[in-house]
Amino acid sequence: MTIRILVVDDHPVVRHGLRTLLGGRPEWEVIDEAEDGLEAVDKAGLLRPDIVVLDVSMPKMNGLEACRLIRKTVPTCEILFVTQHDSPQMMREALSAGARGYVVKSNAARDLLAAVEAVSQHRPFTALNGHSSADSR
């Protein structure tokens, strides 16, 4: 079954990079993009993706707030943060907001595919620099 993914980041170049990385798996489909949290919430409600790949720092509405709203309106949708914040505190906030995964941008090329794989099966995946953990249950 195809995993439908919404990609959210305020930098178009990063969205291109994420699309390229995710494009390597034929069973995954990037259904749309959003450039801020507000647009992400709107598009998630409309398109009901399986996964939202979400940045934290964005204009209009940040990723944490968007995560809370998306989880409320589309509870089946899993959130995977891809962020520059290599910080345990931010990771805890993201997970408290309802995210299932957390990946640091500088390691995205290494961690993204494994993270989407895990999150698509509703398993947590978190990775900070030098430390990653995926629940393999």
Next chain:
Amino acid sequence: MKLRILIADDHELVRRGLCALLKDHEGWEICGEASDGREAVEKAAQLKPDVVILDVGMPNLNGLAATRQLSRQDPRCKIIVLTITDTDQVVQEALDAGARGFVLKSDAARDLVSAVEALQRNRMFLTPRVNDMVLAGFLDRGHHASTGETPELPKLTPREGEVIQLLAEGKSSKEVACLLNLSTKTAETHRSNIMRKLGFHSIRDLVVYAVKNNIIQVQMPASARDVPGPTA
């Protein structure tokens, strides 16, 4: 013959995005990638690209210092600087260093192809704001030259510029020596020359100078950015 492009950015995700933007353009090829300025200079010497796209904020050797070295190494090679901010100082330094294109990262998806096309036609590419800034700076320099008001700034050599970045990144004189193929004694001499020229008494002064002058870029802590705490 295809236009050969080398891409340098410390984030692989961004490199992937930049490659995706350029790879399908007819007549262009991505001949290599680099993850810091030093690797960019080395790969450019080896691969002889026509265009190098360089991020400003990179470890080991930042994009501005790499631009200087690339311009000296191969004056035929055209350089586009990618930056998150187009402050007067970054623009001035990039153009002085030899960059012929200036693109904001936030606008790269829109502007990068146009920038490479412009350089391919031996033209410069500047954002409208940068264009205005360059013109204003040109007029202002003319004013200073006529009134003798140009402020004196301490002059560092390009090698001292490299050393200051590595020291500000927390490297020891021994590590600096190793990275730049110098003796430890020479690295220490560069360090004391820098401290003397700039009137610094501690490495803290040097780090503050490096941040203020965009030699290194520091990620702001999350609490100081646009991320609020938990909401009700």
